[in-house]
Amino acid sequence: MIELDWTRAMESTALADPLPRMDRAQSPRSDKRERILDAASAVFARDGYHRARVSDIAREANIAYGLVYHYFTNKEEILRTIFEERWSGLLDAVDGVARSDASVEEKLESVAALILDGYRVRPDWVKVVVLDILRTARFADPGQLRAVGRLFQLVARIVRDGQAAGVLRPDLDPGLACSAFLGALELVITSRVLDLVETRSAAGGPSEPDRSTARTVVDILLHGLQTGARPR
Amino acid sequence: MIELDWTRAMESTALADPLPRMDRAQSPRSDKRERILDAASAVFARDGYHRARVSDIAREANIAYGLVYHYFTNKEEILRTIFEERWSGLLDAVDGVARSDASVEEKLESVAALILDGYRVRPDWVKVVVLDILRTARFADPGQLRAVGRLFQLVARIVRDGQAAGVLRPDLDPGLACSAFLGALELVITSRVLDLVETRSAAGGPSEPDRSTARTVVDILLHGLQTGARPR
Amino acid sequence: MIELDWTRAMESTALADPLPRMDRAQSPRSDKRERILDAASAVFARDGYHRARVSDIAREANIAYGLVYHYFTNKEEILRTIFEERWSGLLDAVDGVARSDASVEEKLESVAALILDGYRVRPDWVKVVVLDILRTARFADPGQLRAVGRLFQLVARIVRDGQAAGVLRPDLDPGLACSAFLGALELVITSRVLDLVETRSAAGGPSEPDRSTARTVVDILLHGLQTGARPR
Amino acid sequence: MIELDWTRAMESTALADPLPRMDRAQSPRSDKRERILDAASAVFARDGYHRARVSDIAREANIAYGLVYHYFTNKEEILRTIFEERWSGLLDAVDGVARSDASVEEKLESVAALILDGYRVRPDWVKVVVLDILRTARFADPGQLRAVGRLFQLVARIVRDGQAAGVLRPDLDPGLACSAFLGALELVITSRVLDLVETRSAAGGPSEPDRSTARTVVDILLHGLQTGARPR
DNA sequence: CATGAATGAGAATTCATTCAT
DNA sequence: GATGAATGAATTCTCATTCAT
Secondary structure, eight states, X not given: OOOOOHHHHHHXXXXXXXXXXXXXXXXXXXXXXXXXXXXXXXXXXXXXXXXXXXXXXXHHHTXXXXXXXXXXXXXXXXXXXXXXXHHHHHHHHHHHHHHSOSOHHHHHHHHHHHHHHHHHHOHHHHHIIIIIIHHHTTTSOHHXXXXXXXXXXXXXXXXXXXXXXXXXXXXXXXXXXXXXXXXXXXXXXXXXHTTOSOOSSSTTSOOSXXXXXXXXXXXXXXXXXXXXXXXX | OOOOOHHHHTTOOTTTSOSOOSSOOSOHHHHHHHHHHHHXXXXXXXXXXXXXXXXXXXXXXXXXXXXXXXXXXXXXXXHHHHHHHHHHHHHHHHHHHHHSOSOHHHHHHHHHHHHHHHHHHOHHHHXXXXXXXXXXXXXXXXXXXXHHHHHHHHHHHHHHHHHHTTSBOTTSOHHHHHHHHHHHHHHHHXXXXXXXXXXXXXXXXXXXXXXXXXXXXXXXXXXXXXXXXXXX | OOXXXXXXXXXXXXXXXXXXXXXXXXXXXXXXXXXXXXXXXXXXXXXXXXXXXXHHHHHHHTSOXXXXXXXXXXXXXXXXXXXXXXXXXXXXXXXXXXXSOSOHHHHHHHHHHHHHHHHHHOHHHHHIIIXXXXXXXXXXXXXXXXXXXXXXXXXXXXXXXXXXXTSBOTTSOHHHHHHHHHHHHHHHHHHHHTTOSOOSSSTTSOOSOOHHHHHHHHHHHHHOSBOTTOOO | OOOOOHHHHTTOOTTTSOSOOSSOOSOHHHXXXXXXHHHHHHHHHHHOTTTOOHHHHHHHHTSOGGGHHHHOSSHHHHHHHHHHHHHHHHHHHHHHHHHSOSOHHHHHHHHXXXXXXXXXXXXXXXXXXXXXXXXXXXXXXXXXXXXXXXXHHHHHHHHHHHHHTTSBOTTSOHHHHHHHHHXXXXXXXXXXXXXXXXXXXXXXXXXXXXXXXXXXXXXXXXXXXXXXXXXX
């Protein structure tokens, strides 16, 4: 089963800092930079992007106010970086899943696990992406929107492959199916973030790897809510 | 099948019914008040709550700046009012659905149709709710959060009733099922709002009553994506 | 001993409404007008002129918002009217005292009693004059300042007469003496208004006619704080 | 005789000591901060607290608008700070006077001189305190009221000590005596600030050290206005 | 006279961004 | 790199005054 090492994915700065670094086991630059990103994730998650002040981020990161502007040109770039550096890791992982020769069920379960696990390992980041970036995406550069769309496309490809293989019903619109799948996952997470509804397990916050939730969501999506006979 | 007359539920005035009525029974107070709410919905939907300026709302509503503060204590109260006055209409309708003696499938389809139809009839309002309120309210306004939770509870009740009646699989967590259902709907709408993915019909914006989408979403949720002995 | 009927003086509208009215035992005009003035006195006394809103005055007076502007051209005119209509009564009374052939001691005691009694009967009005009008007087029309100055002049005349009669020490500047006298009275009142210091009697608010305080203040001013021998 | 070095007590910078010092040991922070306080004193004294705009203060201080909010949370805090930082200096000085073993007469004369000298050295500040703070504080800020009350208490203590020593008449209420004393001083200053009455000297504005006024006021208060066996 | 909705200029406050040290 | 003071444009909110009914 394909997995994504979220911790590493979270520390990767591939997109923002594509130059290979000689030796930055702990170069001060990356140190401070990461601290800013982590602090920003926490503050954005807590207060929302618009209510968060740059000074809050600096305080949370325990660095000087002005230093934020050494590493980022403006507040928005912090948000964009949070998104890009980590979303690309997710896309790569999902892409790997989609290209693998696992069964459709396994693929979807892996994607669900990737996403749910992201919330477990980095709840702040997921909150920011779910609650702020998608909301801001209307205005920000269309590249961001496209990046979000890419996740849809990857999942839609899995669906289409399943339909081509005769495993999934061919009458269903892949786009709709994909929205249903990702939407289900998103709201499962959101309802936990916001504590909207109690679920039988793992309510209220991130806990151990939540493969059972992933399995249940995929189960619902694949086999439906109805009992076996499914008369109509 | 239970339906919600969104136009009435919205207490719409100018925007939905732009023809000036001869017998404008509306008191002048509520007239202007509604105009502000409609204008705010439009502006928030277009620019997002935080980017929208109160002066924009006033201009859009064709009223004086200060009048906004005659009817609302501040900008946030406008957002809260938009949500509350209309969400309660939705809750009432869903409650009616839940209490009816239709089949589970019919109930879920009605709920889906209610929600999707809201987007068709009042895209601005749905955009505001989906993009700003559901993501901004967070922890700030517990009343708002509770109102959102109530929708979950109503749907969860439908699910539980279905399980009790033996129509729905008893092994599934109703909370999770309900998140999956509403999440699917939400992302279907969001992906249209943001134009994230093309679906076979009704992509990119509101169109005719979208019962087919409702039916498909419920179909997926009830019978699953997988092929099998699920005649329709 | 000369006394001023504050209650009547307070209801006199001589300055602002010099035309003899045919019959206004209770004409609605004067009724509302007085209510506004009373309400304004109360609100100004409580919140201060600048913090008081016209709407507060209207609410306190139990009349419609806009009606205030039927009777007064603007907020400042309310303040001016409060001052003028009632200050002129005080000036007349003090003038009567000054012209009388009572002794200096009696005159000063009467003036002190007039002022202290004003506070007893109409604490709001005195608060407004003491706390707001003198403060605003810097900017408002100089006539107001002159009206305040007239009280000084009347008292100064009493002092000068006393000096001419050989009753008061001729070496003292009448202006200074007069400031000391009125200042003492003012701070006695203010310290009660603000509850700054506890005095042996009548602390905290208006009570019965406070002739004893008047007598004590004049006693201090005339005979000094020192014990009889007054050695130096 | 105990004196208060107002210039030092004021921690004055630019206005009182306009010559740029070579060794400006002042940290930049306190430098700007003081400039704001001095500018605010000037503007408040000229226009009154409520009419003064924060932008006026910034212009007067020759700094950027927003910097005011770097040092003070809001306009009111500027007023409060002006009062507190300097009133405490006065209180300390008066306290020193009260504790000294000078005669009652000397003590009161010193207090009068302290207060009158404050007006001579820092007319702006005194105007602000007299015209805005003492009349605005009211019931709003209990801390401020308490600070004002402390002056009363210190003076009342001097009076009581004098009574205990048999120098002052025991029949007089110390609170009243103290109000009379401070009130006399206050109105002497106010009448100069507002140019209400001409006194034989020092009319209309601050001039040389005004010990003679202090002596006269104390003379009046101690020995009274009346002629009699009061050699001096 | 009464009413209270409507108007809009004015002022406070916020905070992203720049810059001197 | 680091610091945090300095800047000022942008916006919200207030409230005296006007006006239509």
